[in-house]
Structure formats: C-alpha cells, structure tokens
Amino acid sequence: MLLRRKARPQPEIYVASFADIAFLLIIFFILTTELNKPFGKELQIPSGVTDPAQKAKENLTVNLKPGFQIRYGEKAQEIRSLPELQEKLKSENLLARKEEDRIVILDSSPLVSYKDYYQVVMAITKAGGVLALVEYEGGDEK
Amino acid sequence: MRIQRQKRRTALLVPIASMGDIAFLLIIFFVLVSDIKEAEIDSTPPQSPDIAVIEERPSLSVIVDKNGKAYLHGEQVAVASLEGAVKQELEGSRKKVVLVKIHHELKQEQFGPVFMALSKAGATMNLVGTPEEAGR
Numbered sequence A: 001m002l003l004r005r006k007a008r009p010q011p012e013i014y015v016a017s018f019a020d021i022a023f024l025l026i027i028f029f030i031l032t033t034e035l036n037k038p039f040g041k042e043l044q045i046p047s048g049v050t051d052p053a054q055k056a057k058e059n060l061t062v063n064l065k066p067g068f069q070i071r072y073g074e075k076a077q078e079i080r081s082l083p084e085l086q087e088k089l090k091s092e093n094l095l096a097r098k099e100e101d102r103i104v105i106l107d108s109s110p111l112v113s114y115k116d117y118y119q120v121v122m123a124i125t126k127a128g129g130v131l132a133l134v135e136y137e138g139g140d141e142k
Numbered sequence B: 001m002r003i004q005r006q007k008r009r010t011a012l013l014v015p016i017a018s019m020g021d022i023a024f025l026l027i028i029f030f031v032l033v034s035d036i037k038e039a040e041i042d043s044t045p046p047q048s049p050d051i052a053v054i055e056e057r058p059s060l061s062v063i064v065d066k067n068g069k070a071y072l073h074g075e076q077v078a079v080a081s082l083e084g085a086v087k088q089e090l091e092g093s094r095k096k097v098v099l100v101k102i103h104h105e106l107k108q109e110q111f112g113p114v115f116m117a118l119s120k121a122g123a124t125m126n127l128v129g130t131p132e133e134a135g136r
Helices: A018-032 A082-091 A114-126 B019-033 B036-040 B079-090 B108-120
Strands: A039-044 A060-065 A069-072 A077-079 A103-108 A130-133 B060-064 B070-072 B075-077 B097-102 B124-131
Touching: A018 B019, A039 A114, A060 A114, A069 A082, A077 A082, A082 A114, A103 A114, A114 A130, A114 B108, A114 B124, A130 B108, B060 B079, B060 B108, B070 B079, B075 B079, B079 B108, B097 B108
Parallel strands: A060 A103, A103 A130, B060 B097, B097 B124
Antiparallel strands: A039 B124, A060 A069, A069 A077, B060 B070, B070 B075
C-alpha cells in the first residue's frame, strides 16, 4: 500500500516590503541627520576703480601688518589685539550710518596671514562695515 | 512491504529582486552626503569669534589650499582665470554667493588675488572659518 503524506505548506519569508522599509529608513536618516554646517559670514566686497577727479571721501582705514599690528583710522592709532579693534569699531556706530558712509578700507601688507586677516574682516563686517580692498596700480594688493 | 517516502523538497527561495532598489537608494544617499573632493584638499580655515553658522550652503565653492592652489568646485583652477570661471558659473544664478575656504597660514600676497578675482566677478563671499570664544 502506498501511503501518501499530506503536502506540507511551503515556508516563505515575505521580503517584498523590505525595500519600502529601507526607503523609509533612508528618508528618516536624511531628514534627521545634521551634516557639518559651515561657519562663516557673508561678505560683499564691491569692486571698482577710484575716480581721481572725485574728491577723496574720509573713509575709515584699517592698516594691517604682520603680527596683528593695526594702524587704525586717520590718526593711525596703534591696536594690538582683536578686542581692542572690536571696541574701536563698535564706537564708530557704523550700523547707524548710510551704506556709502560705512565703507572701511582694509589695507593689508603682503605678509599678513589669512588667520589675522580673517579676524579683522569678520570684526569689520560684524560692526556693520562695508569692506573695501586696496589694489595698487601694479596689480599687487598690499 | 516497502513504503517509499516521497522526497519532494524544494529549495527555499528568498526573493532578492528588491535588493537592487535598496542598494541603489543607499548609493544615492551616500553620494549626496559625501563631500569627497573637498576632503582631499588640505585647507584648514581660520578661527574667529564673530562668525555664525552659514544656514544656506552655496552651490559654488572656492577653496585655496595650504600651497596657495585654488580649486573651483573641487577642480584646480589658475588664480588668473578664476574671475572668468566664477563669472561663467554664476551667470544666470539669482544669488551670486560663493563659499570661500582659505587655509589659515596663507599670506595676503597669495589669497589677496583670489579675493580680488571674486570681487571683480561680482560674487558675494561666504568666508568659512571655525568659531572661537571671544578674546584673542
């Protein structure tokens, strides 16, 4: 006599929804992950040439030399630290002025490091100054 | 009497059709998240207490490494041709903002021309730095 066993139901793992689950997880991580956001400040440096016929306007000048030596303003006051410069710029009350009166000319020596230059630029922009660079006739900015 | 068992075992099948989709999505994710080109360039930004987080990262970046080499969008570019290249890239864009990352040890004679080129190209610069506590 031939005995026939009852056919067992086939075991099955449902994986059709795996892609959907993975997709949802990816969306979740994209939305929640905080990527390395850069720190910095927006800076608009207007470009242009000086009209020699135009009467020179009394703009604030910051002269930067290596070793964080700063000559500030018309009287070339000596400044040796960043907090001192921040204080000076704050006292100018640049934010209350019109845009054309907020121009700060940054004249930097060729050997000044970007580390010092950056701190001065950021201090000027934070105080509300509109930065202007100096370019000498030979093309070299000094 | 010999009873013959019916051996009809079938192989257990795991459907893997969707694995491709999963892998593809993961690849898209990592491509979007990675910033490989910038990581290759050695450019440590300077510190300043007067900076904040740049909320909207500009699409165009200019990086100057510690040797003074300039990179536009991760591709090396001569400083002399930077103005034209940036102008071309910014053409048609509403916000002419460029992310500028310069190595902190560079001297003004090296980064000055980069600033001048970007200024002449009409770009608004987002100068990258690292935050520092107030006081020097």
